[in-house]
Amino acid sequence: MTEKTEVSICFGTLCFIMGGSAFELLSEHLDEELREKTLIRGMNCPGYCNQTSEYGKPPFVKVNNTLISEANLQKVITAVKKEVLHGADK
């Protein structure tokens, strides 16, 4: 068994109103194969939104160790696919 790809969604106030609310249903947007290989969890605001020059703009989602700023479903799904495939290559 390969390790699961970890997706951490920021549920801080700012990320949530800037579009992060859409990620609650993230697992429903992943096809079954991807869903089995990912672990979706929420995270408390790690404070990226206070350093926009460094990290970009909210909402933030972390896929394994990659931080996605101005995240949307498309971006996140692409990142998850990449991580899962990358893991399969190894």
Place this chain on the structure above:
Amino acid sequence: MEGGEIYIEIAARQLSKKGESICGDVFLSRKIQEENRVITVLSDGLGSGVKANVLATLTATMGLNFTVERYPHELTARTILDTLPVDRARKISYATFTIVDSDADGETRIVNFDNPAPLIIRNRKLLKPDRKRLVIDKKAGNERELEYSTFNARREDRIVLVTDGVSQSGIGTAMYPFGWDVPDIGGWICGVLEQEPGISAADLSGRLVERAHANDIFSARDDASCVVIYFRRPRKLLLCSGPPYHNADDTRLAKIVESFAGQKVLCGGTTAEIVARETQQEVEVSLDSMSDGIPPASQMKGVDLVTEGVLTLGRVSARLEEGVNTPVRGKDAASALLNLLLNNDQIFLLAGTRINEAHQDPSLPVELEIRRNVVKKIRRLLENKYLKEVHLDFI
């Protein structure tokens, strides 16, 4: 906090006679802030329907107002009986009443006129304080008596008042040929308390009236009412929202949360992080609570509820304003918080005053209100609309 504090919870449940849409029993209660007194009156008007309700309202209102002014009980009773209009069919003027007048230290005076005897329950046993009889209306041979008793209520005591609709429920049935009389009711309440020693006044009065309804095979023969007065330790809730203005106060905030005796809520990701850091706990965001437009709740050991800050509080304030009843349904964080707020008597709000710079961009949605304003609004609503005792502090 102080050990001897008593909070008086009063709740009533009423059921109208089958076919009537208005209850002929009237329950009134008033809290006199300056004197720390709580007065409760239950009156049963002659007959049923609108007429009975008018008689009972008149009686209860007079009884309440005279008691507030500490008018002698015999005079109160005589004045009420002289005022009530005479029933055309029965040629009498009549309504019963029970008045309970409690001080904050527990001293309680009970006056009963023709209602079933009030039940006083202490440690799951009936307490029978000495009763004095006061005779009113000596003239014309129709002597009437008031029963008067005083006792010192202790914490966990309950006073249960019922009207004859309850004590005569089930009359003529095989189970209660002479009705569900007062000793039976007392035994039944003690049985309920055996199983649920902390049952709230609202729940107990509801259960009792439902039982009376069942005795009558769900077709009430008379208006039935039950009032429960429950002397108990105040239930306390601490709600912290927002980080302290000075970083140095973080430890103080965590200490306040840790040492608080009661339920605890943290609203705000940063607030939760601070408390978690200082008390060496973990915050876990769960995705199972359905969001309904606000971020999901989190879990933390030692804290009853952890939610996001401004959006959740904004939702809570909006729902308090439109009016909510317990139990609040809904699986989102705001419903969970509303349930906690409504189930407590004393609410301590602690608002952090540090400004979140990331929220100051004018292009952000308007839902991002200023925390202090939302907290103040919640305080006002809880005090005025939900009669809670609220303390607000800033850190």
